[in-house]
Amino acid sequence: MYDxxxxxxxxxxxxxQARRQVIDTVEDTATAYxxxxxxxxxxxxxxxxxxxxGEEIVEELYAFEDRGGREVALTPELTPSVARMFVxxxxxxxxxxxxxxxxxxxRYEEPQQGRFREFYQTNVDIFGSADPAADAEILAVxxxxxxxxxxxxxxxxxxxxxRDILGGLLESFDADVDTTAAIRAVDKRAKxxxxxxxxxxxxxxLSDSQAVEFDDLLETPEDELEDLVAFAGTDRVEAAVENLKxxxxxxxxxxxxxxxxxxxxxxRGLDYYTGVVFECFDSTGEVSRSVFGxxxxxxxxxxxxxxxxxxVGFAPGHATLGLLCQRAGVWPAEELSTDYYVLxxxxxRDVAARIARDLRGLGHVVESDISGRSFxxxxxxxxxxxxxxxxxxxxxxxxxxxxxxxxxxxxxxxxAPVDGFPGDHDRPTFxxxx
Amino acid sequence: MYDxxxxxxxxxxxxxQARRQVIDTVEDTATAYxxxxxxxxxxxxxxxxxxxxGEEIVEELYAFEDRGGREVALTPELTPSVARMFVxxxxxxxxxxxxxxxxxxxRYEEPQQGRFREFYQTNVDIFGSADPAADAEILAVxxxxxxxxxxxxxxxxxxxxxRDILGGLLESFDADVDTTAAIRAVDKRAKxxxxxxxxxxxxxxLSDSQAVEFDDLLETPEDELEDLVAFAGTDRVEAAVENLKxxxxxxxxxxxxxxxxxxxxxxRGLDYYTGVVFECFDSTGEVSRSVFGxxxxxxxxxxxxxxxxxxVGFAPGHATLGLLCQRAGVWPAEELSTDYYVLxxxxxRDVAARIARDLRGLGHVVESDISGRSFxxxxxxxxxxxxxxxxxxxxxxxxxxxxxxxxxxxxxxxxAPVDGFPGDHDRPTFxxxx
Numbered sequence: 001m002y003d004x005x006x007x008x009x010x011x012x013x014x015x016x017q018a019r020r021q022v023i024d025t026v027e028d029t030a031t032a033y034x035x036x037x038x039x040x041x042x043x044x045x046x047x048x049x050x051x052x053x054g055e056e057i058v059e060e061l062y063a064f065e066d067r068g069g070r071e072v073a074l075t076p077e078l079t080p081s082v083a084r085m086f087v088x089x090x091x092x093x094x095x096x097x098x099x100x101x102x103x104x105x106x107r108y109e110e111p112q113q114g115r116f117r118e119f120y121q122t123n124v125d126i127f128g129s130a131d132p133a134a135d136a137e138i139l140a141v142x143x144x145x146x147x148x149x150x151x152x153x154x155x156x157x158x159x160x161x162x163r164d165i166l167g168g169l170l171e172s173f174d175a176d177v178d179t180t181a182a183i184r185a186v187d188k189r190a191k192x193x194x195x196x197x198x199x200x201x202x203x204x205x206l207s208d209s210q211a212v213e214f215d216d217l218l219e220t221p222e223d224e225l226e227d228l229v230a231f232a233g234t235d236r237v238e239a240a241v242e243n244l245k246x247x248x249x250x251x252x253x254x255x256x257x258x259x260x261x262x263x264x265x266x267x268r269g270l271d272y273y274t275g276v277v278f279e280c281f282d283s284t285g286e287v288s289r290s291v292f293g294x295x296x297x298x299x300x301x302x303x304x305x306x307x308x309x310x311x312v313g314f315a316p317g318h319a320t321l322g323l324l325c326q327r328a329g330v331w332p333a334e335e336l337s338t339d340y341y342v343l344x345x346x347x348x349r350d351v352a353a354r355i356a357r358d359l360r361g362l363g364h365v366v367e368s369d370i371s372g373r374s375f376x377x378x379x380x381x382x383x384x385x386x387x388x389x390x391x392x393x394x395x396x397x398x399x400x401x402x403x404x405x406x407x408x409x410x411x412x413x414x415x416a417p418v419d420g421f422p423g424d425h426d427r428p429t430f431x432x433x434x
Numbered sequence: 435m436y437d438x439x440x441x442x443x444x445x446x447x448x449x450x451q452a453r454r455q456v457i458d459t460v461e462d463t464a465t466a467y468x469x470x471x472x473x474x475x476x477x478x479x480x481x482x483x484x485x486x487x488g489e490e491i492v493e494e495l496y497a498f499e500d501r502g503g504r505e506v507a508l509t510p511e512l513t514p515s516v517a518r519m520f521v522x523x524x525x526x527x528x529x530x531x532x533x534x535x536x537x538x539x540x541r542y543e544e545p546q547q548g549r550f551r552e553f554y555q556t557n558v559d560i561f562g563s564a565d566p567a568a569d570a571e572i573l574a575v576x577x578x579x580x581x582x583x584x585x586x587x588x589x590x591x592x593x594x595x596x597r598d599i600l601g602g603l604l605e606s607f608d609a610d611v612d613t614t615a616a617i618r619a620v621d622k623r624a625k626x627x628x629x630x631x632x633x634x635x636x637x638x639x640l641s642d643s644q645a646v647e648f649d650d651l652l653e654t655p656e657d658e659l660e661d662l663v664a665f666a667g668t669d670r671v672e673a674a675v676e677n678l679k680x681x682x683x684x685x686x687x688x689x690x691x692x693x694x695x696x697x698x699x700x701x702r703g704l705d706y707y708t709g710v711v712f713e714c715f716d717s718t719g720e721v722s723r724s725v726f727g728x729x730x731x732x733x734x735x736x737x738x739x740x741x742x743x744x745x746v747g748f749a750p751g752h753a754t755l756g757l758l759c760q761r762a763g764v765w766p767a768e769e770l771s772t773d774y775y776v777l778x779x780x781x782x783r784d785v786a787a788r789i790a791r792d793l794r795g796l797g798h799v800v801e802s803d804i805s806g807r808s809f810x811x812x813x814x815x816x817x818x819x820x821x822x823x824x825x826x827x828x829x830x831x832x833x834x835x836x837x838x839x840x841x842x843x844x845x846x847x848x849x850a851p852v853d854g855f856p857g858d859h860d861r862p863t864f865x866x867x868x
Contacts (some may be wrong), residue, residue: 001739006672011473034801039445064498305435367468384528
């Protein structure tokens with residue numbers, strides 16, 4: 001016996017079917033918006049992550065030297081890989097580039113509820129549009145995906161902020177502020193106590209009174225955003241506030257405005273965001289963590305050696321998304337479904353195989369005996385795979401050119417002409433012959 | 435700029451769409467037979483592979499020590515993982531267990547045509563049936579998948595053999611034969627010259643004359659299989675020949691018999707096969723390597739600490755399968771497809787967004803402007819994504835409650851009532867309004 005590695009998971013069929021349904025729903029939503037699937041490697045050069053996130057990222061990576069002496073890492077996120085791919089074909093790609101993919105990523109972190117060392121994300125990104133409509137389309141795809149999963153507007157809330165408002169406000173203080181550190185402090189605001197939060201702001205360069213003032217500004221309601229422009233008195237904050245308003249206006253056109261709440265205290269931890277950022281939260285608070293997030297990152301492509309290219313995206317993680325679906329009661333049933341089981345009695349394999357083949361040709365899921373088992377054992381198996389209809393192909397029935405059709409829910413059964421199965425029927429059931 | 439790692443691939447949308455279509459076709463075929471999707475980890479304990487395949491396998495592995503001191507390896511194949519999963523829930527699983535999954539695997543080998551360090555396989559396995567019908571079902575799923583891809587019976591051939599016939603024949607010689615080494619020699623028969631082949635058989639313990647005799651036996655035609663039974667005079671060979679005949683009989687019932695050719699020189703390199711084995715070849719020989727293979731491996735589960743459990747499966751690799759599809763001219767077109775582009779002229783974003791939303795609700799792929807671009811730039815973009823129909827939402831048309839519908843192939847255009855788009859139409863096009 002071997003043990004699975006800590007933080008990694010096996011998915012057996014019933015659970016996998018539910019997961020696949022959720023993944024397909026998110027992907028299909030993005031596809032309907034014209035996002036195109038891409039495929040990316042599981043290994044990338046370690047330096048790609050170190051350059052982007054600093055040497056400390058290595059502690060979280062599954063990084064090693066391969067047999068050819070390359071320093072490689074299991075990809076901890078998709079963004080650097082898509083940035084690399086975009087830069088490689090930047091000239092020939094028709095813009096905006098809209099890409100989607102679902103795959104596992106790996107981080108050496110302590111597993112906890114909704115967090116694993118191997119975790120699945122669907123990444124949805126737009127490259128090449130700085131227009132507020134691109135930000136709004138990302139919000140719309142996210143909301144549509146959640147709706148398609150069966151979640152209602154009451155189930156989730158997008159808390160929307162703007163990195164450049166935060167950065168512009170910090171810049172406007174008469175202090176030498178480490179903006180990155182200060183934004184990281186904001187990101188931790190809900191997770192640490194007040195003392196720690198203000199200590200972090202102080203460490204970032206704000207005086208005690210500036211920190212309090214800054215924190216007050218973060219509570220500015222949506223209809224008073226002009227106060228921030230007045231406070232800062234800079235073009236930067238003015239442009240950022242204007243941009244945020246334009247994104248929210250576009251969100252109205254895209255039907256996603258009511259899912260959005262202004263929340264300047266939402267910062268998103270990742271350093272590369274540059275404009276609108278958002279996080280999706282469970283409205284009931286039962287799932288206490290951010291379900292997923294996204295935002296604009298206009299500097300990354302240039303940082304990867306490409307031409308300056310605006311970009312915006314989001315990436316639902318399927319572990320936390322699953323927690324939200326479960327909380328809301330919309331997680332798909334974890335059970336197998338089977339349309340037909342073709343039961344063989346006696347030496348009827350050839351006829352059973354013909355019927356099974358024809359039913360499969362109509363698009364149904366069909367099993368038949370491949371173990372030479374008894375009537376009872378076959379019926380038990382058909383029950384275990386939740387077969388809806390059992391077609392009993394018995395030697396005696398066949399003498400009359402008949403099969404028996406059994407509805408597994410009611411237990412009712414009747415005979416049907418063997419040639420009528422499926423005959424002209426698209427999905428023959430007990431009702432068709434009773 | 436960063437470089438992709440050697441032997442790893444990026445898939446851009448057009449190619450990815452073709453690959454996805456092929457993967458879906460193979461998976462859908464297995465699903466119709468009641469195979470259920472599972473999910474498995476990318477990392478497993480290195481010892482799992484060493485125990486199964488010997489210390490030399492490490493040379494081919496991406497193996498390393500993780501931060502917790504575990505010796506781990508990127509999975510080079512699926513079988514050990516599914517064996518581990520099966521053993522873990524052996525008691526509660528309803529048999530036969532039928533599992534399918536598609537994912538990447540990794541081997542540190544020299545890349546060549548159709549071989550990469552990161553490669554994708556669809557694994558299809560049955561656990562818990564020793565019946566010849568299970569072997570035949572695997573052959574049938576394989577053939578049906580190829581048919582569903584558009585390949586005809588003339589395009590491919592399953593060369594079918596039986597490990598226990600080979601093993602039983604070798605055992606019947608008056609010599610101390612290393613069966614594994616001899617079967618590996620048979621596996622290399624087509625790849626090395628005769629001298630090398632006979633040298634390998636000799637190294638496995640056969641005398642020169644025995645090697646020639648053994649090789650002659652491998653050419654036995656299907657209607658003379660009893661000669662092998664007579665030659666060996668053992669229950670083992672008798673049972674193996676009987677089993678092979680029964681599998682071919684079941685293949686007849688399952689409609690796959692004509693795809694199968696007896697070929698005792700087909701050995702399959704992997705040591706764990708125990709019964710019927712097969713390899714799929716390109717009938718034209720243009721793809722010179724085996725496209726994929728499979729077979730019965732009845733001892734593996736016990737080797738993983740489980741109850742003795744018969745098993746049979748196959749695993750098409752998508753690189754070689756792609757070569758066959760390309761050779762046969764059935765590889766899907768590598769181009770994007772888009773149902774609608776909703777073009778905005780002037781300040782019409784709200785109406786355009788409503789139309790796009792409604793069309794998406796009908797299941798279509800719909801893009802619209804998210805870049806604030808000109809008429810011409812939008813039309814060029816719509817062309818670049820192969821949009822079938824462009825719906826032009828212009829301020830002037832809207833004053834008459836109309837939009838313009840343009841068929842991109844013909845270039846024809848006409849007006850349509852804005853409320854009629856989509857209105858009652860499932861898929862409104864130029865023809866509906868011309």
